[in-house]
Amino acid sequence: xxxKSMIEWTEATWNPVLGCTHVSEGCEHCYAxxxxxxRLSKHPLYAGLAKDGKFTGEVRLVPERLEDPLHWRxxxxxxxxxxxxxxxxxxxxxxxxxxxxxxxxxxxxxxQILTKRPGRMASWxxxxxxxxxxxxxxxxxxxxxxxxxxxxxxxxxxxxxxWLGTSVETQKWADVRIPKLLETPAAVRxxxxxxxxxxxxxxxxxxxxxxxxxxxxxxPAERPGVEWVIVGGESGPGARPMxxxxxxxxxxxxxxxxxxxxxxxxxEWTWEGEYQAFTHLLHSRGGDQSFVTRESGSQLMPHARTExxxxxxxxxxxxxxxxxxRVGKKLAGRELxxxxxxxxxxxxxxxxx
Numbered sequence: 001x002x003x004k005s006m007i008e009w010t011e012a013t014w015n016p017v018l019g020c021t022h023v024s025e026g027c028e029h030c031y032a033x034x035x036x037x038x039r040l041s042k043h044p045l046y047a048g049l050a051k052d053g054k055f056t057g058e059v060r061l062v063p064e065r066l067e068d069p070l071h072w073r074x075x076x077x078x079x080x081x082x083x084x085x086x087x088x089x090x091x092x093x094x095x096x097x098x099x100x101x102x103x104x105x106x107x108x109x110x111x112q113i114l115t116k117r118p119g120r121m122a123s124w125x126x127x128x129x130x131x132x133x134x135x136x137x138x139x140x141x142x143x144x145x146x147x148x149x150x151x152x153x154x155x156x157x158x159x160x161x162x163w164l165g166t167s168v169e170t171q172k173w174a175d176v177r178i179p180k181l182l183e184t185p186a187a188v189r190x191x192x193x194x195x196x197x198x199x200x201x202x203x204x205x206x207x208x209x210x211x212x213x214x215x216x217x218x219x220p221a222e223r224p225g226v227e228w229v230i231v232g233g234e235s236g237p238g239a240r241p242m243x244x245x246x247x248x249x250x251x252x253x254x255x256x257x258x259x260x261x262x263x264x265x266x267x268e269w270t271w272e273g274e275y276q277a278f279t280h281l282l283h284s285r286g287g288d289q290s291f292v293t294r295e296s297g298s299q300l301m302p303h304a305r306t307e308x309x310x311x312x313x314x315x316x317x318x319x320x321x322x323x324x325x326r327v328g329k330k331l332a333g334r335e336l337x338x339x340x341x342x343x344x345x346x347x348x349x350x351x352x353x
Contacts, residue, residue, distance in 0.1 A: 195234030233267025
């Protein structure tokens, strides 16, 4: 059955792989690891995959879930592996191919794959693209969908109903991961800048400057780069605050390039200009307060000793700092400068009208 999702940019989740490994600072407070070690820890499929909010490194294939999307009659947006990473190193090529084969058969759905391992994704996608026999559809008699012999040969590659994305939390990881994403054959390429932990310049990938060397031969000219950007602050225990200018910059870059922008959430923290509305609540619950810097990407300024010290830090010309207060995800909300941003790639919008 379909797992209805509360994630703002999708409708359902499909998890044929469970478990993962830590790869970067964006994994520090992973929602999937926290859920796996918490409320899901007694479930036999999840037991032992995470402990104390961290994945153990074990990855578990769930072949009995492979054909689930084939039974969902209503077309929907499906986030693939919200509780893992399809391109995690220990997931076999054959199993990845079975996932793609099912997506190829379930043409009524749109699938979103998000990975922190775009290098492996690019390599795998290009191997399939260059495979002499193409890719094969999945069925019960021949579960091997990559290489070898199959049952139905398809020339629809990359699959038109599959979007491929990568997570980038800082400029460092944008520089590492985005070039790999741009080498990947895909109907739609997208970024998830969540949790956003520092400022990111996307001008090249968004087409505002010369394209990255090596791109043109690897994907159609009419799709020169990233086509959708999701941005969000961190939520949950230990959440790090996001500077508003980081989100504003990404929004402005997307607007300038004509790329759909989706602002998922502020996270647990609200910014100096917004917290005034919650003053009574914050005083009643003793909300945390600190500072976050714009330029360096540092997450928290150590707490000043007094309220006047905190204001002095701002008043004495520290223009890169803003005061933030922890109010919780619900109160912090999804607005950026007074409005919500729910833009999606044109392919989806045209289908919905």
